[in-house]
Structure formats: structure tokens, C-alpha cells
Amino acid sequence: MERRDTTNIGFLVFPGFPMACLTSAIEPLRAANEISDREAFSWRVLSENGEAVTASANVVFQPDCSLRDVENLDYLFLLSDPESAFAVPASGNGHLRYLARHGVQIGAVSGGVFPLAASGLLLGHTCSVHWCYRAAFEKAFPEIAVSDDVLVLDRRRLTASGAAAMFDLMLGMIEDTLDSVVMTEVACWFQHPMVRTEGVGQSVPAFKTAGVTRDLPPPLAKAIAVFSDNLEEPVSIGDVAEQAEVSPRKLERQFKKYLGQSPLNYYRMLRMNAARQQVLYSRNSLSDVALSVGYNSSSTLSKHYRRAFGLSPSEERNQKSNRFKIERGQPIPVA
Structure with a gap:
């Protein structure tokens, strides 16, 4: 040009x-x-x-x-x-x-x-x-x-x-x-303290804490990365501990100390948050959402989802759809 x-x-x-x-x-x-x-x-x-x-x-x-x-x-x-x-x-x-x-x-x-x-x-x-x-x-x-x-x-x-x-x-x-x-x-x-360029990673919250993942001890950060990379095909805590180069018991202690929960609970929450992204920001069927985060059925996903967020995936998707229609002045169907 x-x-x-x-x-x-x-x-x-x-x-x-x-x-x-x-x-x-x-x-x-x-x-x-x-x-x-x-x-x-x-x-x-x-x-x-x-x-x-x-x-x-x-x-x-x-x-x-x-x-x-x-x-x-x-x-x-x-x-x-x-x-x-x-x-x-x-x-x-x-x-x-x-x-x-x-x-x-x-x-x-x-x-x-x-x-x-x-x-x-x-x-x-x-x-x-x-x-x-x-x-x-x-x-x-x-x-x-x-x-x-x-x-x-x-x-x-x-x-x-x-x-x-x-x-x-x-x-x-x-x-x-x-x-x-x-x-x-x-x-x-604008008091912009640090100019970031390519190669700088995003800050990601360590769920249920006030910190971010990059502030955690290396074995714990490694375990979280392994969990994040294996949402569709679940991995065992023992395999994750091996990749983090610590014993399962030490990994359990670090999760409890820094994140206030067990590795298994943390892993499940990662999967729930990944599922929630698809529930809110995609039109994927709930069966497909379940499979993408390692569940064989949407009913099992719904049980854990309700426990994590207080409502089922279909209920949350319907709520978001209704909010979207209200914001744009569209009619909401009456059952």
C-alpha cells in the first residue's frame, strides 16, 4: 500500500x-x-x-x-x-x-x-x-x-x-x-508500569486463591499445567506427580498449603471451568461439552457442574440466552 x-x-x-x-x-x-x-x-x-x-x-x-x-x-x-x-x-x-x-x-x-x-x-x-x-x-x-x-x-x-x-x-x-x-x-x-511484548504469558488465576499460577512453587505450577493440558483425557494424580517430579504425597501437601484443596478437587474445578466456557460461549451440545472435559455423559457433567456453580449447564445457558435477549430488546419465550 x-x-x-x-x-x-x-x-x-x-x-x-x-x-x-x-x-x-x-x-x-x-x-x-x-x-x-x-x-x-x-x-x-x-x-x-x-x-x-x-x-x-x-x-x-x-x-x-x-x-x-x-x-x-x-x-x-x-x-x-x-x-x-x-x-x-x-x-x-x-x-x-x-x-x-x-x-x-x-x-x-x-x-x-x-x-x-x-x-x-x-x-x-x-x-x-x-x-x-x-x-x-x-x-x-x-x-x-x-x-x-x-x-x-x-x-x-x-x-x-x-x-x-x-x-x-x-x-x-x-x-x-x-x-x-x-x-x-x-x-x-497512563501509569502503565510494564510494557509487555511478544513472549509474555498471560496471568491466570490460581482458582480459589488470591494469587496467580506463576507465583506458585515450580512443582505445583507444573502440575497445574499438566492438568490443564489433559482435560479431555483425565490423568491420574500419580502420573501428574511424576511429571512434576515430586511424590503424590508432597503434591497433595502443596495443593493443600497453597490452594486450600486437594489436587483432585482442583483438577475437577479446572474441568468445570473449561465446560462452563463452552456452555456460555459456544453452541456445542452438552454431550459434546461433557466429552471435551473427560465425562462420558452429560448427566455426570451436570451433577458436578451444579455442585460447582449452583445450577445445571442447561439452566445457565438458558439464563444467559434470556439476558442476551433482554439486552437487545428481544422477546423471551414463555413456557
Whole structure:
């Protein structure tokens, strides 16, 4: 594409998109323009058809234009929740592919990886997926490579796991477009203490504690990683202890000391959280959800699910569906 003095960025928003991801992108760009005293960056908010879009916080955004009418973009980022899709997929996906063919770098933040993956533009690429969506994403798009890094810049596909990661991605863009001095000043304006680049892993909560997994002793962190990698085909505590290079008894003591529960209970909760991602963010049948987290039947899954979350998978899915309809003013069927 012809090089311009201003880098033009589009943000394609879908209903329910996380507002923090948009502000985390635009605010550092605005600050960079002000600090450098030039219009180094311009941005436009787009929607599929140019109509207003309501964010997850129920704030309404009026886009600058529709996706089909946008011109002269250097970058386009998709912002959405995990269930978002184009109202007219053939047209929306086709236009994304058209832009990519004509030199626009395409990216996504948070749940935006779902509609981006559905367009086919992530095939053959690795992408960053927020840990709370990973199980649902891998089930929906098993052919796409997923990374736990906060940022993945794979050729002309740029993905960020969440709002803070999007801020980091914009800081990198500011450094490339202007210089590291401006980038550092922007980071300091917003008291952004650490600029993260590729290769930095996401912080994942150690469930039922106030800590994160990277703060745990190495054998415990290794055990959690083994559990996380074996949700569909359950592993025994003895095998996990062997891979963590500790005895089963020592592993049990470490789980009780640092996580307040047994390895078995922790493992079950990991599987329940993975199941919940699919219940909330996919249309997979409950039988398929059960099999994906190591249960032979949906009834067994439902029993453990209710114990963990206080309601069955079908009840939670119905509740979410009804909330979605209320937010969009749609009628709720009466039984």
C-alpha cells in the first residue's frame, strides 16, 4: 500500500464488545498525537452496517461508518464478545478478506478472535486467546494454533488477549511509528508500569486463591499445567506427580498449603471451568461439552457442574440466552 504520514486504524465493533478494549487502544494513540504534536495516528469506529452498537457496559457507540464503506485503512481490529458474528456472514467475512488482500493488517482483541477466526483469516496463523475463552475457542476452531501469550503478532495478523494487552500493542505501534521516547512518555501518562511484548504469558488465576499460577512453587505450577493440558483425557494424580517430579504425597501437601484443596478437587474445578466456557460461549451440545472435559455423559457433567456453580449447564445457558435477549430488546419465550 502507498505509505502515508498518518497511520489509519479501524476498530470494528460488534454488539456486546468490551468497551475497555476500545479505550485501551484509542487513548494511547490520542496521547501519542498530542505528545508528538502531529497526527501520527487517526482512527475510526466501524460497525457491520453503520448502525449504533451497544457495548457490554450498555454504552451506545455511533460508528463513523460501516465496514463496507471504510477506505484507506492500514490496520483493522475486531472487538466483540465470544458469541459475536456478522449478521450477514458472507458479506462481512468477504469484506474482511478483501481488506486483507489489499494490504490491511487485520487483528482482534479479547472475544474478537472468534469472528476473526470464523472469517478464515486466522488459518495458518497463531493467535492469542484470553484464558477464560480458550477452551471454547479451541473447541470451535481446532485447526487454529492458540498461544497463552498476551500478544501474538504473526505476520499480518495481530491478536491481543484483553484490554491491557491491547494497550501494550498500541505502545508497540507508537514506538515503531514514532520512537521509544514518545512510547515511554505515553506509558507514563497512563501509569502503565510494564510494557509487555511478544513472549509474555498471560496471568491466570490460581482458582480459589488470591494469587496467580506463576507465583506458585515450580512443582505445583507444573502440575497445574499438566492438568490443564489433559482435560479431555483425565490423568491420574500419580502420573501428574511424576511429571512434576515430586511424590503424590508432597503434591497433595502443596495443593493443600497453597490452594486450600486437594489436587483432585482442583483438577475437577479446572474441568468445570473449561465446560462452563463452552456452555456460555459456544453452541456445542452438552454431550459434546461433557466429552471435551473427560465425562462420558452429560448427566455426570451436570451433577458436578451444579455442585460447582449452583445450577445445571442447561439452566445457565438458558439464563444467559434470556439476558442476551433482554439486552437487545428481544422477546423471551414463555413456557
